[in-house]
Amino acid sequence: MTTSTDNLREEVHALAEEAFHLHLISGYGDGEYEGEYQIVYKGKPRHLPLERAKAFLINLMQPEMKSFNQFRLGFMLLIESYRRRSNNDRPR
Numbered sequence: 163m164t165t166s167t168d169n170l171r172e173e174v175h176a177l178a179e180e181a182f183h184l185h186l187i188s189g190y191g192d193g194e195y196e197g198e199y200q201i202v203y204k205g206k207p208r209h210l211p212l213e214r215a216k217a218f219l220i221n222l223m224q225p226e227m228k229s230f231n232q233f234r235l236g237f238m239l240l241i242e243s244y245r246r247r248s249n250n251d252r253p254r
Contacts, residue, residue, distance in 0.1 A: 167197060170212045174199050177219040186222050 171192075178190035178201060189202030199215040201208050203222075210218060 174212055174215045174219065177216060181219050181223055184223065
């Protein structure tokens with residue numbers, strides 16, 4: 163296996179692990195053949211070439227990441243507004 167294939171496999175594995183923890187897939191692992199990755203989605207195992215597995219996982223997580231980033235941005239803005247209020251309430 164080449165280094166680029168190893169790197170791609172590691173990247174796909176990291177994406178699959180994240181998708182698993184987000185409950186978007188129910189399983190993942192090396193495929194039966196070299197250059198293949200197995201993803202269990204909606205109860206069905208899918209054997210995909212590494213590039214397609216990466217694209218599949220990215221597309222699957224896109225809405226989750228978007229909503230998480232929106233939540234994070236809103237939370238950060240809320241914290242900032244509380245911080246400013248508490249600084250304005252302090253006697254000088």
